[in-house]
Amino acid sequence: MNVSNAFPLRADAQRNLERILVAAREAFAEGGLDVGVEEIARRAGVGKATFFRRFPTKEALVHAVYEGFVVEVEEAVDRALQEDDEPLAALRAFLRHSMTTQAGNKAFFEAVAARFVPPVEMTDRVMEAVARVMAPAEAAGALREGVEAGDISTATKMLGAAIRPMEGLLLPEAAWDRYLDVVICGLSADQGPLPGVAADPCAMVREVSAKSV
């Protein structure tokens, strides 16, 4: 996790910044988005003030961590696209990856779920990645008519909800494929066209961002 700024930091400051990001990711992974700043600083072996010198606010840190998630999503898509034994393979692999990440990283789960509004460019990047990963299935006609990128994004949220049934609990891995299968079946071509309209996460994020200004 290396970070480059326009104005170069002093060597020790740069080192501390990186340690803070690593510590934050770990702490968030275990305790979710509302782990305290003090706890994160402590884990990084750093004072709270040092934290706030690097990040104007806790929210800024959350955004930085979230950006890391976005990069991972993009990488997961690249990896998933190498699977091609059957039309839905890449999509399935991607959704499976998303479940694993949500299972092992409470912060990612909460970000994907309902407790965080990501910045617009991040949503755009995610949607673009999702569009890429569903493309093979779409081209092969393996998806229901009308399935859009937003629906796949929604599917990741649904699967996250499925494996975290309640506070402090995680479904055993043996059960995951069950719900993955339900969703994949529900999205595949033999079900006929999808009814209703698709969710458009990008538009929604834009709307919320506009409202909060």
Place this chain on the structure above:
Amino acid sequence: MNVSNAFPLRADAQRNLERILVAAREAFAEGGLDVGVEEIARRAGVGKATFFRRFPTKEALVHAVYEGFVVEVEEAVDRALQEDDEPLAALRAFLRHSMTTQAGNKAFFEAVAARFVPPVEMTDRVMEAVARVMAPAEAAGALREGVEAGDISTATKMLGAAIRPMEGLLLPEAAWDRYLDVVICGLSADQGPLPGVAADPCAMVREVSAKSV
């Protein structure tokens, strides 16, 4: 919303108790589970101390409100079971109802989702109701082999996640049927047997309750 206790309250106290429950439900519905106690008392036209005289802790209030939800789930099941034009009708109607409630009631959404561990008897009652509502479909062989009550409960959570894509946002109703359809299709018989093992919410709740003692 009427409440009976073993030791009868004075008339004014009883009235205030009921006003608190109504206010709490409203406040929770709008603002979710972490609306402050003070706000709830204010809405009920009551002092904070009066609140704590009735409920030992905020958590007790949440439980009381949650119990109301359970009753509504049971009623929804009764209503859904009257639909019978096709084997899946009752199940579909129930899931649709659950979406509506989660959409209009942030507290219910958060309770169904990941922020609250309900008491054991409540989970039992919900699972029993869910088992009833899936029975017609099961009897007609309309469900995939291996679908259990826990899976239907999980389905409600998934649908909740689908319609609340992120903090402060709600999918327009026109989009709901889309995801309801995905889940129903994924659960219906023509997909072959369900892989993996079912989630067992009751066992999980018991486990968590035991751990927290």
Place this chain on the structure above:
DNA sequence: GCACAAGCGGACCGCCCGGTCCGTCTTTTC
């Protein structure tokens, strides 16, 4: 109608957490 238990509410407490201040220490640069 009176006495008293029961109920009431606003002020208060303690805790937690995000964010700031300031005296001290480290890196850099010449």
Place this chain on the structure above:
DNA sequence: GAAAAGACGGACCGGGCGGTCCGCTTGTGC
């Protein structure tokens, strides 16, 4: 190697929230 710019961290602040206290009010039973 010295001075200055930059970084450091512990102490501190303020606000919010769950929960309690206590002096006053009100419903109730005789």
